[in-house]
Amino acid sequence: xxxTEIYEKxxxxxxxxxxxxxTDIPTxxxxxxxxxxxxxxxxxxxxxxxxxxxxxxxxxxxxxDKDNLAVVYHLISYVHNHRLVLKTLAPKSNPVVKTVTDxxxxxxxxxxxxxxxxxxxxxxxxxxxxxxxxxDWEGHPLxxxxxxxxxxxxxxxxx
Amino acid sequence: xxxxxxxxxxxNMGPQHPSTHGVLRLVLTLNGEIVTDVKPVLGxxxxxxxxxxxxxxxxxxxxxxxxxxxxxxxxxELAYVLAAEKLLGIEVPERVEYIRVIMxxxxxxxxxxxxxxxxxxxxxxxxxFLYCFADRExxxxxxxxxxxxxxxxxxxxxxxxxxxxxxxxxxxxKEFIKYFRPRITQVNNLLSFNKxxxxxxxxIGILPPDxxxxxxxxxxxxxxxxxxxxxxxxxxxxxxxxxxxxVCVGEGRYGxxxxxxxxxxxxxxxxxxxxxxxxQAIDNIPEGDIASAVPKRVKPVAGESYVRTESPKGExxxxxxxxxxxxxxxxxxxxxxxxxxxxINQISRGYMIADxxxxxxxxDIVLGCIDR
Numbered sequence: 001x002x003x004t005e006i007y008e009k010x011x012x013x014x015x016x017x018x019x020x021x022x023t024d025i026p027t028x029x030x031x032x033x034x035x036x037x038x039x040x041x042x043x044x045x046x047x048x049x050x051x052x053x054x055x056x057x058x059x060x061x062x063x064x065d066k067d068n069l070a071v072v073y074h075l076i077s078y079v080h081n082h083r084l085v086l087k088t089l090a091p092k093s094n095p096v097v098k099t100v101t102d103x104x105x106x107x108x109x110x111x112x113x114x115x116x117x118x119x120x121x122x123x124x125x126x127x128x129x130x131x132x133x134x135x136d137w138e139g140h141p142l143x144x145x146x147x148x149x150x151x152x153x154x155x156x157x158x159x
Numbered sequence: 160x161x162x163x164x165x166x167x168x169x170x171n172m173g174p175q176h177p178s179t180h181g182v183l184r185l186v187l188t189l190n191g192e193i194v195t196d197v198k199p200v201l202g203x204x205x206x207x208x209x210x211x212x213x214x215x216x217x218x219x220x221x222x223x224x225x226x227x228x229x230x231x232x233x234x235x236e237l238a239y240v241l242a243a244e245k246l247l248g249i250e251v252p253e254r255v256e257y258i259r260v261i262m263x264x265x266x267x268x269x270x271x272x273x274x275x276x277x278x279x280x281x282x283x284x285x286x287x288f289l290y291c292f293a294d295r296e297x298x299x300x301x302x303x304x305x306x307x308x309x310x311x312x313x314x315x316x317x318x319x320x321x322x323x324x325x326x327x328x329x330x331x332x333k334e335f336i337k338y339f340r341p342r343i344t345q346v347n348n349l350l351s352f353n354k355x356x357x358x359x360x361x362x363i364g365i366l367p368p369d370x371x372x373x374x375x376x377x378x379x380x381x382x383x384x385x386x387x388x389x390x391x392x393x394x395x396x397x398x399x400x401x402x403x404x405x406v407c408v409g410e411g412r413y414g415x416x417x418x419x420x421x422x423x424x425x426x427x428x429x430x431x432x433x434x435x436x437x438x439q440a441i442d443n444i445p446e447g448d449i450a451s452a453v454p455k456r457v458k459p460v461a462g463e464s465y466v467r468t469e470s471p472k473g474e475x476x477x478x479x480x481x482x483x484x485x486x487x488x489x490x491x492x493x494x495x496x497x498x499x500x501x502x503i504n505q506i507s508r509g510y511m512i513a514d515x516x517x518x519x520x521x522x523d524i525v526l527g528c529i530d531r
C-alpha cells in the first residue's frame with residue numbers, strides 16, 4: 001500500500017495526532033505524528049488488517065533542527081511486504097515521546113539507545129537506562145551542541 | 160542436616176569470557192543451575208561510530224563501517240554505500256554490481272564459517288573450529304588477491320570499487336567453489352549431524368516466529384524459526400534478483416524449528432546457496448569500467464535514505480540524513496546483532512546456565528556491530 005493511502009486511512013480513524021505528509025521530496029516520503037499519540041497510531045498500524053506493520057525495522061533518534069529532536073520509525077510489514085516512514089517531533093526543552101515497546105518489542109533497546117545518545121525521554125518505557133554509554137555519563141553525545149567533557153572519573157577524555 | 164541456602168544467585172558472565180564472543184557482559188540470575196533472568200550489559204566496545212561519521216565526508220565513513228562487524232566487512236560497506244548512492248542517485252555499472260555480489264557472498268561464507276566453528280567450539284567440539292578457520296582463510300586469500308587486505312578492505316566505494324578483479328581471482332574463486340562443496344558436507348558430518356552436538360543444541364532456546372518478528376530478529380535467527388524471509392529475495396537490492404537461489408529455513412529436522420540447532424543449521428545450508436550465487440555470477444561478469452561512476456566530489460542533495468540489506472547476521476540497514484553538505488548530518492546503523500541479542504532474556508529463562516552459552520552462540524553476534 002502506498003504512503004498516501006495509509007495516510008488517508010489513518011486520517012479517517014484519528015481526528016487529531018497526525019501531522020503533515022511530505023511526498024514532494026527527492027527521497028522516501030514520510031509523515032509526522034504527534035509524540036503523545038504515537039503509541040496508539042502505531043498500535044493501529046500493527047493491528048489493522050490491511051496494514052499489518054508487524055516489524056519495526058529501525059527506530060532512530062535525530063537532532064532534527066534548532067528547536068526539535070525527532071524520532072524516526074521505519075516500519076515493515078512482512079505480511080504485505082510494504083514499508084512506511086513515520087516521524088515524530090519533540091521540543092528540545094522537554095523531549096518526551098510515548099513509548100512503542102508495547103507494540104514492538106524491538107523498540108525497547110532502540111529507545112534506550114535514542115535516550116542514551118540523543119536524550120529523548122520515552123514515556124512508559126519499562127526500563128529506560130543508558131545502553132551504550134556508562135550509566136554515569138553526562139550529556140547526550142549525538143546532539144549537535146554536545147561538548148565533550150574534559151574528564152570522566154579522573155580520566156582525560158579528549159586525546 | 161544443615162539448612163540449604165535457597166536464595167537466587169546473581170553472577171556475571173563476561174565481559175571477559177570466551178563464550179560471549181567479545182566483550183559482552185550478561186548478568187545472570189540463577190535458581191540453582193536454572194536461569195531465571197538474563198540482563199545483557201552492552202557498550203564495552205562503543206567507538207562512537209555515529210558521532211564520528213558526522214564529522215567526516217561520505218567516502219571517509221566507509222573504513223569505519225568495516226570495523227563495525229569485522230567478520231563481515233564487505234556487507235557492511237555495501238549497505239552503507241547503497242544508502243549513500245541512493246541519496247546521490249548514482250547508477251553503478253553492471254560489472255561493479257556483479258563483483259559486489261561475488262564479494263558479499265564470499266564474505267557470507269567466511270562469516271558463516273566463523274559462526275559454525277565458534278558455535279561448535281562453544282559446545283566443546285574443537286576440531287570443526289580448525290576446519291572452518293582453515294577454509295575461511297582460503298576466502299580471505301581471495302580478498303587479499305583483489306585488494307590486498309584480509310579483513311578490513313575499504314573495497315566497495317561510492318559508485319564503484321577500489322580495485323578491479325584479476326583473471327587470477329576468477330581462476331582461484333572457481334577452484335575454491337570446487338574445493339569447498341565437499342567441505343560443507345564434511346563439516347555437516349563432523350558437527351551438524353553429530354549426536355552429541357544435537358543433544359546439546361536441539362530443543363534449546365526456542366524462539367517462536369511471532370516473537371522473532373515482533374522483536375526485530377532477522378537473518379538466520381529469524382529463518383531458524385521457520386520464517387521464509389530474506390531481503391535478497393523479498394526486498395532485492397543490488398542485482399540479487401538476477402540469481403537463482405533458495406531461502407533456507409529451519410525445518411525442525413532435529414529438535415523443533417526455532418531452537419539453537421535449527422538456527423545453526425540455516426547457516427550451514429546458506430553456504431551452499433552462496434556458492435550457487437557465486438557460480439552464476441563469476442562466469443557472467445560483463446566488461447566495463449569500475450571507476451566510471453565514482454563521483455569526484457560526494458555532495459548529495461538534502462534528504463534521507465534508508466537501505467536494508469541482508470548481511471550474514473541479518474538485516475543490516477543504514478539510515479543517512481543529508482543536509483546538502485559534504486558531511487552526513489546523521490548516520491544510523493541498524494545492526495542485526497543488536498536486535499537479535501535483545502530476545503536473549505526471553506528465550507533463555509528456564510534453561511540451564513550451560514545452555515545460555517549455546518543460545519548466545521546460536522545468534523552469531525559480533526560485539527563491534529552491537530556497540531558500534
